[in-house]
Amino acid sequence: MIITISLSRLLGYGREVVMTYYFGINYFTDTYRAAFSVPDFLYLLLAGGAIGSALIPVFSAYLSEGNRTQAWKSVSIAFNYTMIVMLVLLIPAYALTFDLIRLLVPGLPQEYFGLAVYMAHIMFIQTVFMIMNGFSMGVLNSNGNFLAPAMGSLLYNVFIIIIGACLVHRFGITAFAYGVVVGAVISFLVQIPALRRAGCRYYLSFNWKDPGFKKIIALMVPVMIGLGLGQFNAFVSQNLASNLGAGVVTALNLAQKIINFPIGIFGVSIAAAIFPTLSVLAAQKDILGFTRATSIGLRAIIVIMIPAAVGLIIIGKPLLALCFQQGLFTPAMTNMIYNVLIFYALSLFAYAGAMVVDRGFYSLEDTKTPVIVSVIAIIANIWAALSLVGIMQECGLALAYSFAGIINLFILLACLRYKIGHIDGRKIIASLVYSMIASVFMAIAIRALNYLMLPYFDLESKLGLLLVVGIDVIIGVIVYVLALYPFHLQETELIIELAKRKLGINNGRL
Numbered sequence: 001m002i003i004t005i006s007l008s009r010l011l012g013y014g015r016e017v018v019m020t021y022y023f024g025i026n027y028f029t030d031t032y033r034a035a036f037s038v039p040d041f042l043y044l045l046l047a048g049g050a051i052g053s054a055l056i057p058v059f060s061a062y063l064s065e066g067n068r069t070q071a072w073k074s075v076s077i078a079f080n081y082t083m084i085v086m087l088v089l090l091i092p093a094y095a096l097t098f099d100l101i102r103l104l105v106p107g108l109p110q111e112y113f114g115l116a117v118y119m120a121h122i123m124f125i126q127t128v129f130m131i132m133n134g135f136s137m138g139v140l141n142s143n144g145n146f147l148a149p150a151m152g153s154l155l156y157n158v159f160i161i162i163i164g165a166c167l168v169h170r171f172g173i174t175a176f177a178y179g180v181v182v183g184a185v186i187s188f189l190v191q192i193p194a195l196r197r198a199g200c201r202y203y204l205s206f207n208w209k210d211p212g213f214k215k216i217i218a219l220m221v222p223v224m225i226g227l228g229l230g231q232f233n234a235f236v237s238q239n240l241a242s243n244l245g246a247g248v249v250t251a252l253n254l255a256q257k258i259i260n261f262p263i264g265i266f267g268v269s270i271a272a273a274i275f276p277t278l279s280v281l282a283a284q285k286d287i288l289g290f291t292r293a294t295s296i297g298l299r300a301i302i303v304i305m306i307p308a309a310v311g312l313i314i315i316g317k318p319l320l321a322l323c324f325q326q327g328l329f330t331p332a333m334t335n336m337i338y339n340v341l342i343f344y345a346l347s348l349f350a351y352a353g354a355m356v357v358d359r360g361f362y363s364l365e366d367t368k369t370p371v372i373v374s375v376i377a378i379i380a381n382i383w384a385a386l387s388l389v390g391i392m393q394e395c396g397l398a399l400a401y402s403f404a405g406i407i408n409l410f411i412l413l414a415c416l417r418y419k420i421g422h423i424d425g426r427k428i429i430a431s432l433v434y435s436m437i438a439s440v441f442m443a444i445a446i447r448a449l450n451y452l453m454l455p456y457f458d459l460e461s462k463l464g465l466l467l468v469v470g471i472d473v474i475i476g477v478i479v480y481v482l483a484l485y486p487f488h489l490q491e492t493e494l495i496i497e498l499a500k501r502k503l504g505i506n507n508g509r510l
Helices: 002-023 027-046 050-064 068-095 097-104 110-142 147-171 174-189 192-197 211-241 248-283 287-324 331-345 348-363 368-392 394-420 425-456 462-487 490-503
Strands: none
Touching: 002 027, 002 147, 002 248, 002 287, 027 068, 027 097, 027 110, 027 174, 027 211, 027 248, 050 068, 050 110, 050 211, 050 248, 050 348, 068 097, 068 110, 068 211, 097 110, 097 211, 110 147, 110 174, 110 192, 110 248, 147 174, 147 192, 211 248, 211 368, 211 394, 248 287, 248 331, 248 348, 248 394, 287 331, 287 348, 287 394, 287 425, 287 462, 331 394, 348 368, 348 394, 368 394, 394 425, 425 462
């Protein structure tokens, strides 16, 4: 799953590379992102986390009881009502697209609004298939199948790149909107064989009295509210960024995508993989096992995310130049993104860790607490954004985002500890401290290495940038692992043991 998601994330960056190659970062790319926000909001509201978070605990509970028929009935009813709600929301969203775009990006020049509305109308089609994707992913993950949904995500990006690159000379940036639709369709179709193997059964039922459906809705509604508020938070940042000049919306968006790369690979993967286990442990009332699973998942994320954040801060500029600086993408654009990337990186561990803690609450069938906490974080983000944007411009928006993420994680942990009584807090703090110590050694090593080797590399060439970034990453990983190993953390020993088993190594023998 990690390999497939990694490829999908890389292709997601490939999509951004292709787009910025042809357009750079300017009002055209700002227009595309504004147009994408409207249909994407509907998807996030109805399926982007809400479905999986509500469906997996209920579906997993029925499977653990051996009641597969009831599981499929409840999912079918939830799917049927979700599609109705989607259609009800799509109609006014389609009619009011212009007003929504103007509300999202008031600083966008008037001549770009027509293009934004046109692209948003095209991308509304993807909402239908992405909601079906959400249900498919929840069902397949409950059945222990993580590969098919990950493959769907991979192909989604593949087809955006292909369609966008092939049609860009004819349709301009609108080609990428067509690619989004084709990618969403293919992403769902590729999961159909896996659904059949899982014994998928669909019921055309609207029995709102179904007990499983009631549980799904009870869990889903608070998550939907939380996601809606979270997206509102993003809309506020987008609104403020649109008034800071051409390309700022795109710069913030690209910097967030870079931050989401390690979060997507490790945070999403660990959280998605551990969620069914947490759901089963919660259903069995095994609080000790639940605590251990949550703790080790969170600690594993900390051990990975702390050095990832430090690494991005140190080598972020050459990495951005390597990935994006070609075509119409200039060094000035690289600097703009790097400046905000530094502030986004501060909260890497917090946003990835919150994914695990949130799923702990969902497994306990408590979706209200994460929503309440997210409201607090959103208020903190908006307050910080309004306070800092005038002083730090786009960097202030990035810092506000990180500030809110850290507050969100700490409050979630406090609430979870109150709810279950124990979260292995000492081990979590120890992992955080040891990871920071090892990351300091890693940073010193990379800085010293760059001081010695940079004069010998041509940083104006892709080969020179690739060698510098590659060497920095390899040396950084080696130094970090060596610095962390003496602490004998449980999560690192577990990773090493799993790696040995995969390689067939037993007591030094193959």
